[in-house]
Structures are given as structure tokens and as C-alpha cells.
Amino acid sequence: MYKALFAATIANPVAARTQMGFSLGWHIIIACFGVGLPALIVFAEWSSQRTGDPVYRVLARRWSKVLGVLFAVGAVSGTIVSFEMGSLWASLMTNYGQVIGLPFAIEGFAFFIEAIFLGVYIYGWDKLPPKAHLLSGIPIIISGIAGTFFVVCANAWMNAPRGFSIVHGKIVGINPWAAMFNPAAGAETTHMILAAFMVTGFGLASCYAVAMLRGKASRYIRLGLLIPLTMAVIMTPLEIGVGDWAAESVATLQPTKLAAMEGLAVTTKSAPLALFGYYSNGQLHDAIKIPDVLSLLAKHNINATIQGLDATSANDRPSDPLVTVVHLSFDVMVGIGFAFLALGIWMGWVWKRRHNIPKTKWFLRFVAVSGLAAVVAMECGWITTEVGRQPWIVYDVMKVAAAANPEHGIQYGYYSLLTVYGLLTIVLVAVLRHLSQQPIVSEEPAKLKNKGPEA
């Protein structure tokens, strides 16, 4: 009877892919803060110890409370993702878990170290001597970056699968090190690590920009804006440079994905860069085209030939609507990246002349939306790389349809997950708002002395 009840309304691969996309897309936002926030907190605590300025200490403690909440949510939403590797992608893991498991195992240790020192750091404010407390923050930063590196190595392997060969349908000659350090790993991991710092920096700065727009202008608010924003605008030009590296890497390793990113229908010499538009019936419509620029960017040569979508058979490349999704996502990501660059130049210019942030409200408005924009840019980047690989889960090796768990009712798991995450999102936002509205004075130093018996 339950078989009838569980009759599939949507096919398993579709449900599995949507669920994975949703839970990863959700987790990655929180995970970014787990990578970027410890660096800001340690910087603020270090500044407070160096200068004796209590404002830095208040900032560090406030942010470490936020990190406490976000790390917990990130830890559990990351757990779901590792469960889904089995419940959704059992066939993928049965075949290729052995090839690409190693970076996950190392990432597991990085996560372990991160969780341990996060416990020490967050619960140790009043228990450790100041120097030791500051030092206990360092392993959190290192393991956060290391964790990102290894887990994105695993993702990069799906784009550039190496470290095995297939002989008569059997996977042989497995070399887990070659799989981990695949040719896509360098650009992709660096791109993501920098993105994590940008999401954190712009995200945090935007909260203080909103406060300043509402007329608050204490030194606490100003520093709260300045420290994360400085980090984010310094990362921006680096990220654009790494983005160029990543695009070049895609051009070599996954020409079909590059064609989808640009909506390039046919293989073209001196290919133009296409902005916006939509792709249907094998053509990109309504796009702005800048001659030769795609060849220049992707191959660093204006005469280079760029492979079009027509070079790949229709069954092995993204469908037309998906090409539109990939193309627009890519454009939005790049557009936001350059807007951030403009913001950074503006800020740097004014800072150099007046040693202050630009005094117009437009600057604050710009910063206020930058947090959301950074998240959008990062999500668009992930959509570009993941949708751009369709229909493959492991590029040119295994299709999504072959990787999914064939059991019944997978879509109900997806609906349950959506419900739980909907509630989780609402409560998380409420809790973060609550944390931001807590009075600042009471955190210091009364709490330190308050070690008497409980009420």
C-alpha cells in the first residue's frame, strides 16, 4: 500500500538535485561566516589587547556570540549535506566514494579541530588568560580555511574527475591524491575561500551600515562597519583576479560549461563577450555583445577559438533554459564583483584624502545592500558551476540520473527538509536580530566579576 502512497510525483534525480542544491545553497551562506568571522574576531581581540581600547573587545565579544550561533547552525546544516551524500546520491558514493573520499576525511579532521577550538574560544573568554584566549582563535581560522579547501577540492573533482580510469565498466587504477589535487582544485578552492571572506565582510558591514543610516554613529558602530568592510574590499580585487584564473580553468577543463556561461551557440574564432539576454532554440537572444573579449578573457588571445554549445551533443549539455540560468547567474556574479570593486575604489580614494569613509548616505546605502549582494553573487557562482555541469554529476563520467538513490518517496524527504529549513531560517533571523539589539554595555566588564553563586 505504501508503494502506492509513495508513487513518485517528481522523478528521483530531480528531487535529489533540488534538495541537494537547496541544502548546500543554504549551508554555504552560514559556512562562509564560519570561515570569515573568526579572522575578524581574532583581529578585534588582538586590537583590543594591543591598544587597550575597550570598543574592540566589545566588538570581538559581540561577534563571537554571533559566531557561536552561526557555527552551531553551520555544523548541523553541514551534517545534513554529508547525510545526503548517501540518502540522495547512494549510487555516486558507492562507485566514487573511494575515489574522492579522502578530502572529505581530511575535511572531517579540520572540522573537528575547528569545533574544538571554537568551544575553547567561545566558552573560554573568562576562563583563559588573554594571550592564551587570543591564540586559541588561530586554529579556528586555519581549520576553517583548510576545511573549505578540502571540501571544495572534492567539488572540483566533479568538474575535473581524475585519479581513476574506467576499464570495461569497472573503476580501476584509483589514486586518491590525484583525485584530490585535480586540475580544477586550485582555482575553485581559492575562489571560494576569498568569497567566504567577502560574504562575511560585506555581510557584517551591512548590518552596521543600516545602523548608521538610522542615525547611530558611535565609535563602536563605526569600527563595526570599518573592520569587516576593509577586509572585504581588500579581498575584492584579489577575487576578481582569481575569477579570471577560474574562468580560464573552466575554458580548458569544461569548454561546454564556458559555452553555457556565455550562451555561445556555435564554436567561434575571436568570440564576443555576451552580457545578459536569454537562450532558446539554440540561440542567445537580446544580449549585448562585446567583440573579441571572450577570447581575450578565456584564452588571453583575441584570435583564440572558443568552443560553442554545438560541439557537445544535446544529451550531454545543459538544456536551453538551463543555459539561460547559467549565463545570467554568471553575469550577475561578475556584475556584483565589479560593483564591489567600484565601492572599494571609492572608499580607498576618500580614505586616502580625508582618512574617513565617504560622508554621503549613498555610500552607506551601497554598503547596506552589499551583504545581500555578496550572498547573491556567491550563490550565482555556485549555480554557474553546478548547473553548468548538467546533466553530469561527474563531468563526462556519470550523469545525475545514474547517481541518485532509486528508493521510493525521495521527494517527501525534500518536502520535510524544506519545512524544517523554513522554520529554521525564520528563527535564525529572529535570533540574530535579537543578538544585534542586545545592549552593548552589559557585556563588559560586569559579566567578568559576576562569578558569585547563582540567583
Added chain:
Amino acid sequence: MTLAETLAVVVLLGVTFYALFGGADLGAGFWDLLADNSQRGIKQRQLIERSIGPVWEANHVWLIFVLVVTWTCFPVVFGSVTSTLWIPFMLAALGIVARGSTFAFREAVTKIWQKRILGVVFGISAIVVPFFLGTMAGAIATGRVPVGVGTGNEITSWWNPVSIVTGLLSVAVCVYLSAVYLTAGAHRSGDAALVVQFRRRALLAGLMTVMIAAVGLVLIHHNSELLSHGLAHRGLLLVVVSGLAGLTALGLLYREYFAAARIVGAAAVAAILWGWAAAQYPYVLNAKLTIAQAATVPTVLRATLLCLVIGAVLLIPSLTYLYILFRRHDYETDASKNNLI
């Protein structure tokens, strides 16, 4: 011991640590749920928060560790288990999300009604997680997970009398371990009233665990020839050790040797897990797939082992430091958390 067996032992160690540390953190959710809405309840919840707050995230990583080592070294086992048992697996995952986030949220909010709602979800989800993971253990132990992706029955594999009992047993074990640890914690912090409360709870939970285990053994005897044969032969010694240790731990609790009760109680839980493993040996799934057959190629096993050794060198001192730091300080109560109801 072959390379494959070594890694199987590593997985088993991971499961054991998750049960002993992560399990106890989960069990604390049950006691949090049952704490009274009075001054007494406040102190109980404070003890719980102090005990698990700094360590639960690290303890939770053992579960991730088990998953990644399994999918790397025994991919067929991982794929077979997670595809057939995807329903309890996903339910446990959702429980983990609810439990972890509500625990963190509860520390962050200040209003009492908010703390109450979050506390209830925290407690319930903390019970849901070991239950579903326990049903999965039951499904594997009774050979209801066939080899291959999605080849088993997605309902009856884990929703059957034996699996339900193993689910309940794993909840009971978590609840019991947690009560024993909390008693020892209360004893160290010198709160006599809390010691009395948690000692009583630990004794009750211990008796309950023994009873569920007994019912489980009877059910296994009637329902699963495979597992009962294994437990009565290869696993027998460890099952007996587990039973004796469990009873000794109860005696130690009764006599108020809390530190010893903690160790012996944990040993009882470890012994039953190892007893299960011994009962199955050398098979992993369904008396068909042996450890050697399930393992991937030696290159991968060697690489994983190398990483595990390097990782352990970093991990063991860090983890020891974490435990020592918060044990040394856990008698210093934190006055800022006195509004927990």
C-alpha cells in the same frame, strides 16, 4: 589484522566515541525536557548547558567521521545502508539540525517563553536522533540491508520489532550515559541536591536500559537467527561483559562512586557495540558481504590510514585540552545563565 580490518576497527571506534560522547550529549536533551519548571529545574538545566555547551559540537563530529571513513573505505556499505535506510537517516539528520540549532538559539535568546519553546524542540529532537540511528543499527544487525543501492525495503528494513527495540535501546543508552555523566558533573561542582536528583535519574535510566536490552534479546532470539547466533557465539563474551559492567555501574552509582560509575557505565555501552561487531564478524551486511569484500583498494585504504594518523596527532591533544579546560572550570558556575527555564 588486515588493512581493511584496521579501518573497520577505526569506524567502530568512531561509532563508539560518538555513542559515548555524542550520545551522552543527546541524552542530556531528554533530561532537559524533563527538568522541572522551578528553581530546581533551573539548576538542572544550568548543569546540562555547562556540561554539553562547550563540547557538543566537537563530540558531534564523530558521526561525520564515521560517515566519511565509511564512504571512503567501504563505499558499497555506505551506499547500501544509506539508500535502503534513507528514511530513518534523513529523519535523524533533521533531528540533528533541530537539536543543534535550538540548543544554540536557546543560549542566545533572553525571554523565558522563547527559551521554553526552543527547549522543548531541543529535548524532543535530541531523542529523535538516537532513536532513528538505533533503528538503522537494528536493520544492519538483523541483515535487513541487502548489498546494493536501493535494493532493500525502505520501510520494513527499519520499521520492525527488533529495529524499534534497538532504536529505543539507543535512546535509553544515551539517556542513561548522560544521567551518569551529569551526576558525576554535579558531584564535582559540589551541589549535593543536584547529585541526589541525577543519581536517582541515572539509576532509573540504568534499570530501564537493562529492561529494554532484555526485551531486545528475547525479540532478537525469536526474530533474527542471524544476530542471535552471532551474539550467542562470537559476541557472547562481550555481551556478558556489557551486562556485568552495566550492573556494576548501577552498583557504583548506588554506592556513590560517581567517577568510577562513569567509566564502567561507558564500558558497558562500548562492550555492547563491540559485541554487535563481533557477532557480525567477518560480515558487514546481511551475512553476505565480508569486510574484505566491502573494502576498497589498498591504495585508498593506505592513504586514508595515513591521514587518520596525522589527523589523530592533531586531534587527540586538542580534544584532551578541551575536556580538561572545561572540567577544571565546571565548578565555577556562570552567573550570566541564571535565567533558564
